[in-house]
Amino acid sequence: MWQVDLVRAAVVLGFAAWVLLASPPLVVPALLAFVLGCGETVFVNASTSALPDVVRPEQLEAANGRLEGGLIVGGHFVGPLLGSALFVVGAGYPFAVDGVSFVLAAALVAALGRSSASTPSPRRPVAADIREGVRWTWTHRGIRLLAIVAAVASMAFYLAVTMLVLLLTKTLGASPVAYGMVLASGAVGGALAGVTSGRLRNRLGLTARIGLSFFLMGASLLGLGVGSSVALAAVLYAAASFGVVTWNVQVVSLRQRVVPRRLLGRVNSCYLLLSRLGILVGAGLSGWLGSAFSVRAPAVLGGVVLLASLVVVPGLASLEAVRSRPAGLDVAADPDPDPVDDPTLPR
Known part of the structure; x- marks a missing residue:
């Protein structure tokens, strides 16, 4: 997650510098949107997968709700208002602040340490x-x-x-x-x-x-x-x-x-x-x-x-039976468990 955010920070800050110094062609913001979209997909998937390491199973709804609420407040209220105000000052400033925000986010995620979900496993295709x-x-x-x-x-x-x-x-x-x-x-x-x-x-x-x-x-x-x-x-x-x-x-x-x-x-x-x-x-x-x-x-x-x-x-x-079951319960005895034959999973 923090590596993705550092990549997004570098891309956005580079684009901000380009906008402040010159006028990039239209294809550049299109490529920027594509790269940021790819990064967001990886980040969201990783954050969703890591959340069970951060909170107890009975807290998942509350935690996911807070994350959703934070995205809405930032993406629909604070972000547009701040971006509009900065754009009045200069077209590159919203991107510069956005790039800095990615750096701060990377630092916050890195401070959480390594999640158990990221335990190294044998590489496969x-x-x-x-x-x-x-x-x-x-x-x-x-x-x-x-x-x-x-x-x-x-x-x-x-x-x-x-x-x-x-x-x-x-x-x-x-x-x-x-x-x-x-x-x-x-x-x-x-x-x-x-x-x-x-x-x-x-x-x-x-x-x-x-x-x-x-x-x-x-x-x-x-x-x-x-x-x-x-x-x-x-x-x-x-x-x-x-x-x-x-x-x-x-x-x-x-x-x-x-x-x-x-x-x-x-x-x-x-x-x-x-x-x-x-x-x-x-x-x-x-x-x-x-x-x-x-x-x-x-x-x-x-x-x-x-x-x-x-x-x-x-x-x-x-x-409904999974409400009280530990999050993401796996079959530790089998290094490659078959989910179809796993009796702990509802069907």
């Missing part, structure tokens, strides 16, 4: 590791179901929100300021979900929490598609964001408990790949539906798909 992660994900019925549901949910959510700017500004006549307030309300809803994730775990079962998240997302997006008030849109978008973060916290915590520690990074990669494919499909379908029918159609269809997904939630009941 990357393709073999990928196959192992794909195989475990597919053969574990609970995680496979979650991965498929996540892909469908990502597709439905981005199907709805890709056209949100046109729905609010063109159809509902929202001003740019009002549109910004709707986005801010979503950040508030997501941050609130992050803060309350631990308490929600103590009061509701796993399937109830997942069912609540899908209901909030589906009903809110459906309401956005048929509503006619910008104020109502702000409330609904906040509720939808609450549902998104609640879903994220529950499924991340669940994977951290169910997946063996040595496979957690590989299984997370498979899971995230399916989720990102859902985003690509949803965004593409949104543009097509918005052009062929109306900008309301994607939000309505996305909400309906999410509400229909509630029918699979009871199928996750078997995963």
Whole structure:
């Protein structure tokens, strides 16, 4: 994690110097975005895999909620405001501060020490590791179901929100300021979900929490598609964001408990790949539906798909048993355990 952040710091600081001294061609920020996206993927996967080493199993929901809340506060509130203010001073200053922030983040992560998840293991071909992660994900019925549901949910959510700017500004006549307030309300809803994730775990079962998240997302997006008030849109978008973060916290915590520690990074990669494919499909379908029918159609269809997904939630009941099990319990006696034959894993 700290090595990735140092690489990101060097790349961003180099770009900042280029912007302050000259005007780089458009292809350069495109390459910068690609490199930072790759770094973020590696960092998020590693941080998700390392969290069970930092907190106790019963604290996973609260910890993941705080992480989600921190990302929202930094990415939706502090970051945009600070970036806008610095851009007024000079185009390169936001990138310079961003580069310094990566250095500070690397120092903080390095101070945590080495996690047990990073214990050296015999080197193998990357393709073999990928196959192992794909195989475990597919053969574990609970995680496979979650991965498929996540892909469908990502597709439905981005199907709805890709056209949100046109729905609010063109159809509902929202001003740019009002549109910004709707986005801010979503950040508030997501941050609130992050803060309350631990308490929600103590009061509701796993399937109830997942069912609540899908209901909030589906009903809110459906309401956005048929509503006619910008104020109502702000409330609904906040509720939808609450549902998104609640879903994220529950499924991340669940994977951290169910997946063996040595496979957690590989299984997370498979899971995230399916989720990102859902985003690509949803965004593409949104543009097509918005052009062929109306900008309301994607939000309505996305909400309906999410509400229909509630029918699979009871199928996750078997995963409730992992709530009290140590995070990422592995079979120490077998140097290469077969997850299909592991009786400690729910199926």
